[in-house]
Amino acid sequence: MLALVAILTLITTGDLDQLIWIALLAVAGIPAVLAPHHRVLAPLGRFAEVVIVGFAASQVADEASLGGMGAAAILPYLSVPLTVAALQRRSREGVALLAVTTASLAVGGFLSGNSADEPFGHLGQLGYLAVSVQWLVLAALGLYAAGTLQRIWQARGESRPQPYAEATRLLTQLRSVARQLPGATLDPGSISEHLLEELRVLVRADRAAVLSVSGGGRLVVLAQVGVDRVDWETTLDADSAIADAWASQQPQTAPRSQARSHSGGDVSALVVPLVAGVRTVGLVTLEADAANAYPAPVVARVTALTRPAALRLEAALLFDEVRSLATNEERQRLAREIHDGVAQELVMVGYGIDNAMATLPEDATETAGELRTLRGEVTRVITELRLSLFELRSEVDRHGGLAAAMAEYARTVGASGGLRVHLSLDESTARLPAATEAELLRIAQEAITNARKHAGASNLWVTCAVDPPFAQIEVSDDGQGIADQRPDGRYGLAIMAERAERIRGRLEIRPRHPSGTTVAVVVGTTPRRDNVRDSVTASEGE
Structure with a gap:
């Protein structure tokens, strides 16, 4: 900003001597640079800056052909001390800086050459007055905007809790919600079975299933109903209504069965995606052994019923995943502690028994027999621990x-x-x-x-x-x-x-x-x- 006002001052006045004001501003700004948060020096520096700007504006206006143009060359520097005061949440200091600036501009204008003969009547004096008022208004608006922006940043920072605090809050809410749920269940299978029961009351379904995503790009059957055992199409890359419904998040009807084990005949199929927010969490597949069993009004009724069920299923799946992750992590932790603790100590005990047996005299046969028995027992316990570690680490691979x-x-x-x-x-x-x-x-x-x-x-x-x-x-x-x-x-x-x-x-x-x-x-x-x-x-x- 110093460089900018220096260039404007030279363009307006063409007088190098006027750069003395720029030098004074640079000196006044030193405390704010070296000690920006000092309780005394930094505010004094800012007050010195606005006083210098007020007197400099009137002096530069005298050297210009029009007073307003000269004052406008150096008044932009007001944004520096006022913005710093606002960003440091010093609202009272900002108001005081504006008052001191107004007084400096008035005193400087009164003492300037433009007011010597005809105060406030000369054209240059009117221009100086208009530009001064304009920049004071802009400075006040800038002070308010900077303070508002600082408050917004502060509010956002306060509303963004630490990760562990946020996790604690969410888990506490999850525990409370889980206790208040109907039937106190967060089991995906139970929720899916209840949904199928509601659907079979609403529409005809000789076969029905709720599917959810699994590893390897396939779906898993969470629950199903029907008179026959059904082998559903569970691949998402196949040319089927199931794959289309999952990708498009829109209900799909088909004149053919979505069950690979179905023998044929007139079949109507309806696949409704369970969408929670923007994420597809599952599918409901309905089949009836009749043609055109799922017209548009039926699809609308099914969709209205499945919409709230999607949120319940997503909550159950998320809870199931969190519980599985926590269980697996705990099993791995226990395995590490057993391996690094008890297992290693038992191995050292076994080595100690081996060393004792090696140093026994030849005639200590009874003691040697007892040590061999003890060594066998230690070996047995170590074997049990190793099997326990293997069991803890065993998981179903995806x-x-x-x-x-x-x-x-x-x-x-x-x-x-x-x-x-x-x-x-x-x-x-x-x-x-x-x-x-x-x-x-x-x-x-x-x-x-x-x-x-x-x-x-x-x-x-x-x-x-x-x-x-x-x-x-x-x-x-x-x-x-x-x-x-x-x-x-x-x-x-x-x-x-x-x-x-x-x-x-x-x-x-x-x-x-x-x-x-x-x-x-x-x-x-x-x-x-x-x-x-x-x-x-x-x-x-x-």
């Missing part, structure tokens, strides 16, 4: 699936326990919801661990059949059965029951003939599989 995770765990545990493992895996390309897969894996791990630790078995049979939304897991052994289970084994059975209930599954623990135990968990219903099994049984009977 691409590998539930069957692969179960097979890896069964082989590892079977090898460490001397068990012969028999695997029967039947998994479709469609996936279960991530939370369901995780719970099924934990149930299978608990059953396999119980068989290894408590059953005294030689063989382990693991069966995994997944055909979403149906899944069946069976773990059998040929051990001593469950009659003499230890307390920790019974505790493991209780944990499995809780996990099965969480995913609305059915847990069954029964004796295996001729010996051993079978732990089975079933999720969903599978009339198609039952019909096939019944037909095969009938054929064998014939």
Whole structure:
């Protein structure tokens, strides 16, 4: 600003001597540069600047052919002290600076040569007065605008909480909302089943399902209803109404079935996206064995019902994801602490026993035997810890699936326990919801661990059949059965029951003939599989 007013002063007056005012302004601005937040020096510097501007404006106006033009050359510098005062939230100082500026301009104009003969009557004096008033008004408006802008910045800064404070606030709200929800549930499966029940009351639907996104560009079936087992089209890159509805966020009707297992005939299909805000969180697929079953009025009624359901489903999915992330993080933390703490200390104990055995005299046979027994027990505990670490770190891979995770765990545990493992895996390309897969894996791990630790078995049979939304897991052994289970084994059975209930599954623990135990968990219903099994049984009977 100093450079600007210097150039304007030279253009207006053509007198180098007038640059003395610019030099004085530079000196007056030194405190504001060196100590901008000093409580005394910085304000004094700003008051000195406006006083110099007031007197300089009148003197420069004397040297110009028109007083107003000369005053306008140096008055723009008023923006510097006034803006600084406003940005530092010194509103009273800003008003005082304006008052001092007005007084300086008046005194300077009175003492100038323009007012010597005919005060306020000369043309130059009128121009000087008009320009002075104009710049004072602009300075006052600028002072107000700068103060308003500073208040807005301050309000935005105060309304932007720290990340952890914001997270705490949101989680607290989530806890409160979860307690107040109807039925106190944030389970995606339950919400989806309730939505399908409402839709079947409203419109005809011989088959219906709620689908949600999963890994690998596929959809998972959260819930479905119908007289037959349905194999839905779950790929988002296929040429189907499901893929079109997901991409366009608009309801889609189709004269063909969206179920790959449907046998044919007259079918009407309706796919309605569940959109929460701008994000598609799921799809509702309805099918009726009739032509033109979903005209525009029916589509409008379905859309009106699914619109609020989208928000409920999104809340449930988000809560499920947060809970899954927190659980996985806690499992990883526990695994790290066990590995870096107890496991390492037990290894050092084992090394200490080995060193003690190496330094024993040859005639200390009894002591050596006790140390060998102790060393074997330490080795056993270390093996148990390593298996526990493997169980904590085991997760269902996004691409590998539930069957692969179960097979890896069964082989590892079977090898460490001397068990012969028999695997029967039947998994479709469609996936279960991530939370369901995780719970099924934990149930299978608990059953396999119980068989290894408590059953005294030689063989382990693991069966995994997944055909979403149906899944069946069976773990059998040929051990001593469950009659003499230890307390920790019974505790493991209780944990499995809780996990099965969480995913609305059915847990069954029964004796295996001729010996051993079978732990089975079933999720969903599978009339198609039952019909096939019944037909095969009938054929064998014939």
